[in-house]
Amino acid sequence: MKKTKWLAVVLASAMLITAAGCGTNANQANNAAGAAGKEIVLAYSDGGQTMDPAEANDLTSDTLVVAAYDQLITYGVKNVNGADIANTEELKPMLAKEWKVSDDQKTYTFTLQDNAKFQSGNPVNAQAVVWSLDHVKNSKSGSFLYGMAEIESCTAKDDKTVEIKLSQPNHNFLQIIAMYNFSIIDPAVVKDKGADYLKNNAAGSGPYKVEKWDPATEAVFTANPNYWQGAAKISKVTTKFIKEPSNRVTLLDKGDADMAIEIPTQNVADLKKNANLIVRSDASNRILYLAFNTKVKPFDNPKVRQAISYAIPYDKLVHDVMYDQAKQMKSAVASNTPGFTDAGFVYKYDLDKAKQLLKEAGYENGFSFDFTLGSGFQDWQDDAVLIQAELAKIGVKMNIQNMARAQFLEAQKTHNLTAYISKWTSFVNDPGYHLGFLLYSKGSSNYGNYQNAQVDKLWEQANVEPDQAKRNELYKQAQQIITTDAPWVYLYEYNRVVGMSKNLKGYIFYPDEIIRFYSLSK
Structure with a gap:
């Protein structure tokens, strides 16, 4: 997700709302289409980076790919x-x-x-x-x-x-x-157009053709009339890229968008009062955690990491920050993943226990550390401020260092951040996939440098174990060890919130959180 200049965002958002207020709304456009087919407008937060299936790794890029391509x-x-x-x-x-x-x-x-x-x-x-x-x-x-x-x-x-x-x-x-x-x-x-063709163009067999893609404004999809499974019921899908969350909410609330994603949690209750809307809030496997660099003092000491875990105001994070559109996380693996266990999770808000563990670790007088906060998510910022205040009560000074989203993602890859908040969604709903990326010592996204030989052995055994029950038992043992080691503070599991017109049918929630246009109808 690339950083966009603030002024450009404000101007683009203002122009969009003005146009929506005096122009044709989503319902009017649909009626005008008549026999030509159904049309819908979706409000997205980000414009994406590529249409190449192998390189896509943000939600909008993924959506472009799923619309234009099929898989085996x-x-x-x-x-x-x-x-x-x-x-x-x-x-x-x-x-x-x-x-x-x-x-x-x-x-x-x-x-x-x-x-x-x-x-x-x-x-x-x-x-x-x-x-x-x-x-x-x-x-x-x-x-x-x-x-x-x-x-x-x-x-x-x-x-x-x-x-x-x-x-x-x-x-x-x-x-x-x-x-x-x-x-x-x-x-x-691809051979005819050249190697770079896939970045900005599609060459798939999917239900939609990408007629236009401008990451700064919108993408327009038209149904492939010759799709091998039959033409889609929605003939045209326009995704508007609107970075400001309140503007996406406004478009949805007024009927100028048929669907909106990345809805702020504080707006959910009001949107539910709109009789023309449906708000889907599905438990997802998207998690939020506070990660420590386990190779850096004092976070190389498990007792220090455990102490921090006892100083977290878990209820405030779920209720005050997320407005109950999340639930407390109790394992490195999301709770709706097969093989999940909360064994070993003993942490609760207990400052006395936190102080005791700090004393046992040799930090009775506390310590100071740098915490890197990536931009772009209001809940991350709110969480950081709450956690900072609680840590101060046990003598730990958390220095919040703000960093732009793109820079933060690059900084993570250096494996040198002392502490940071991050989220993760496992597209394959399996503990092996999840832990293999994040907490296996050789995992490509193990940015906190966590290494436990026993966890590695359990993961490797499970990876080749054909019996699912035995495999899940191995993963449960690994989760319990990780939870006790506390390389992360478990914050919460997000709900996936999507607002849509009550006339829009066929929405299906997927673990990758990508909206499949083909199933939609109106």
């Missing part, structure tokens, strides 16, 4: 208390109509759909799948996922048959290749 397989859908959510434990055919697994769990053979075509008109064939996986392998962002999937080779056996061999059994393989990073790309288009 996808998730099923289940209804929970009247709400449709992805069933991450059910994998269904997409571009692959079926697949077989060898007895040793190392060879997967996919048979492709007979009628699937790219938006160019070229057929989706095995050669395109091989090319697409090779593209992920050679990418900057997706290559780690390729390695995590344990892919050894990908071969086209004939036009409609693909064989993927793994270096070792991997229970997460199918979950990983269902991700948008493994979208199937039309190699003929």
